[in-house]
Amino acid sequence: MADRKKKPSPTQSDASSDGLDSLVPNSDEARKILSGWGSDLRIALLFLTRLPLPASFGLEIKKGAIAPAMRAFPIIGASLGIFGGLIMGLSEIFGWTPLVGALLAILAIALLTGALHEDGLADVADGFGAGTSKQTRLDIMKDTQIGSFGVVALIFSIALRVAILAGFSDVGAASAALIAAASASRAALPLIAHRLKPSRKSGLAVSAGSPDDASLYAALALGGALTLLFLGPVGGFIALIIAIATCFGVIELSRRLIGGYTGDVLGAAQQICEIAVLLAALAVL
Template sequence: MSQFALFKLAVIFLTRVPVALSGKVSDEDINLSSRYFALVGLGIGLCMACALWLLSLCLPMSVAILFTLGLGLLITGAFHEDGFVDVWDGFGGGWCKQQKLDIMKDSRIGTYGAVALIILMLSKYQLLLELSEGVAKLLFAVVMAQTLSRMTATSLIGKLPYVQLDAQSKVKPVAKVLQPTSRAILYASGVIVLLVGVSLFEFSVWHSLALLGTLWLTRWVCQQWFSRQLGGYTGDCLGAAQQICEIVVYVFCVVSLQ
């Protein structure tokens, strides 16, 4: 596939945006498309930020934030939130690896997942509301969170063995290899967003380095968590890692940009 086709495949994989893609898709194409996951996150973040700004012109900020979170769910089809819920249900309700995988592939939601989802969405709403005193900072935080969270979650690929689940479950096929070139493109996407933040907002180089360090630590914790629970990762694990990293970015912004 051409690089543009790989980018379109990444859009198809992570969102519900209707994109035409001709030809067959191989496992190698899926592996290569993961290099653009952070760029897709950047696009999602820009859409959400634009919607939030427009809604804030005619609605109270609290309502604008709520509707913007809803828009994010529509764009992605709650893809990552679904993985987050499945991970909490599986890890919370299963006693062994196979039982955890069986719970994770079940389309029903359990108590662990339901409570985790409520806390997740309330956390996003409250953290964004805390940032709403400065609209520019709020919009930047949304774009940054969508980009860097996908960069960090995708970078887990190759750090752990992939637990085969695709043939049995409702999840999409998942990239299992992240080549050095793909990893470089993935990281460059996040660095570009941080450089824009340094240039346009009160986000210093030290803030950027501290945030990258915090995300690296979060990734390490997720890596240890998945390894202990499953001995590897699934697509649901990557979705859960993305949601956790998104929350971490918002928390970091609340602490550092206030």
């Protein structure tokens, strides 16, 4: 007698089919994930840099448009890191020391971004360092005058990043570390905006809005992928763990001291996470 193959029951087939279907996004979900990248890249470029773009580029950022565009932040960060790497490469061609090349790279990126993140770091250092209550901290952070804590934080941030970049064995390794750090640190920003509420009733944190889960996961995936690409699987994994821990440290500190976050907190977080990734990269490359 010939063997008969056992056919799966309709119930088993339906269950398997439903399980697979739940893992595959439908056409509407896929379209949402894949669409709008051009607009988000434009908004991210406008928000994170101070490039002299033509009016035809569309220079207006509407309220609430920044939050969904945060998924593109790691791409802009990687682009800034690539530019810094080119500066270090040119410095080597001209015969300048690694220290000079690193300093010029950090300066060039600061000029491209309008020192946006450095300004946030200085304000947070002043507010968190000198303030004695939530309101006094927020008031100090809003003050346009820089204090002693802000000056020390800026000097420390610039000097440490320059020293780290100059400490790599070659320009290629320094450039890879800078690209990974610039990307991963900007991927941390939507995580903060997603986890915390704005500390003020107005300001950047309110106008930017909170990124949804899809935008957050896209940013984290991009930042993680770029970090692994440029630092390798082992170095990239270590750097990402350190970056995530650093980011959650900033989140907890900001929640405890000002009850949420501001635009300055995002800037400070970028600087701190960038330093953390650079330190991790220096240890493994």
